[in-house]
Amino acid sequence: MANQTPIPVVVIGAAGKMGREVIKAVTQAADMNLVGAIDTTAEYQGQDAGELAGLSEPLEIPITNQLEPMLAFASQGKQLGVMVDFTHPSSVYDNVRSAIAYGLRPVVGTTGLSPEQIQDLAEFADKASTGCLIIPNFSIGMVLLQQAAVAASQHFDHVEIIELHHNQKADAPSGTAIQTAQMLADIGKTYNQSLVEETEKLPGARGSQAEEGVRIHSVRLPGLIAHQEVIFGAAGQIYTLRHDTSDRACYMPGVLLAIRKVLQLKSLVYGLEKIL
Numbered sequence: 384m385a386n387q388t389p390i391p392v393v394v395i396g397a398a399g400k401m402g403r404e405v406i407k408a409v410t411q412a413a414d415m416n417l418v419g420a421i422d423t424t425a426e427y428q429g430q431d432a433g434e435l436a437g438l439s440e441p442l443e444i445p446i447t448n449q450l451e452p453m454l455a456f457a458s459q460g461k462q463l464g465v466m467v468d469f470t471h472p473s474s475v476y477d478n479v480r481s482a483i484a485y486g487l488r489p490v491v492g493t494t495g496l497s498p499e500q501i502q503d504l505a506e507f508a509d510k511a512s513t514g515c516l517i518i519p520n521f522s523i524g525m526v527l528l529q530q531a532a533v534a535a536s537q538h539f540d541h542v543e544i545i546e547l548h549h550n551q552k553a554d555a556p557s558g559t560a561i562q563t564a565q566m567l568a569d570i571g572k573t574y575n576q577s578l579v580e581e582t583e584k585l586p587g588a589r590g591s592q593a594e595e596g597v598r599i600h601s602v603r604l605p606g607l608i609a610h611q612e613v614i615f616g617a618a619g620q621i622y623t624l625r626h627d628t629s630d631r632a633c634y635m636p637g638v639l640l641a642i643r644k645v646l647q648l649k650s651l652v653y654g655l656e657k658i659l
């Protein structure tokens with residue numbers, strides 16, 4: 384590894400909560416080289432990405448909102464480049480299309496892409512024979528929770544998901560909750576058959592209904608980071624799976640793994656569990 388050219392990495396959303404963590408993690412990885420830090424926040428334009436991320440030394444990489452020139456620059460070396468996206472549901476689709484068009488491999492943490500957008504990006508990546516990773520949750524704990532939930536779903540017919548996040552989150556339900564519900568639906572059974580005719584006296588009281596009857600409830604409060612419960616019920620018993628994050632550093636081993644793995648792919652892959 385020591386003799387290999389480091390992987391050029393562009394971080395988009397670099398001034399955000401996740402972007403700053405990614406800047407730190409990429410800078411500390413011996414096989415990666417941070418080449419660009421993109422963010423639209425007006426007040427951070429021109430600031431050093433390392434100082435903003437809390438590193439002791441400046442990186443001499445200023446935050447800029449100029450994505451396309453940065454992608455062009457990052458695609459010029461002989462080593463394939465990676466764009467890591469932690470931005471906003473409204474911009475991630477266009478960012479990924481641009482990265483692929485410039486020959487960079489996208490690693491996407493941003494949630495809120497619709498199934499149609501993901502399908503479209505998969506076709507775009509296929510045509511370009513380009514790896515692309517969309518990972519709704521980079522923490523190993525969540526992969527293990529989801530595996531346990533799929534195992535439990537063989538034995539329980541009733542399940543509801545509660546996801547709890549900080550109140551600066553733009554999308555609901557969380558990408559992780561949507562993915563978890565999809566995994567439960569994929570085993571091919573319908574959950575939560577109602578025994579009575581239910582009436583919602585306040586709209587949304589019973590949460591949202593994902594495929595195959597899986598219900599998702601979203602909580603947004605200051606003081607939270609990211610948490611998820613999957614609650615199974617049956618006669619006389621409740622089985623609860625819960626994952627809590629206390630620091631966004633928990634996502635970084637997954638992000639670094641994804642940066643390395645995306646270079647080996649030729650198509651779009653969805654979910655951390657597929658690259659472990």
Ligand SMILES: NC(=O)C1=CN([C@@H]2O[C@H](COP(=O)(O)OP(=O)(O)OC[C@H]3O[C@@H](n4cnc5c(N)ncnc54)[C@H](OP(=O)(O)O)[C@@H]3O)[C@@H](O)[C@H]2O)C=CC1
Nearest residue numbers: 396399400401422423424469470474492493494519520521
């Ligand atoms: N997959 C995973 O494991 C995880 C995923 N996430 C997801 O990552 C995303 C980001 O989360 P978080 O860091 O908390 O959010 P933040 O709001 O803290 O950061 C997002 C940053 O992206 C910037 N931004 C928005 N649009 C653009 C754009 N088009 N180009 C460049 N920069 C842009 C924002 O700037 P501005 O001020 O201009 O809006 C902001 O600085 C969310 O979708 C979240 O759900 C979060 C944690 C883990």
Ligand SMILES: O=C(O)C1=N[C@H](C(=O)O)C[C@H](O)C1
Nearest residue numbers: 494519520552557558559609
């Ligand atoms: O916005 C967040 O914070 C998080 N977003 C992701 C999601 O929507 O699932 C991952 C994690 O829950 C944190």
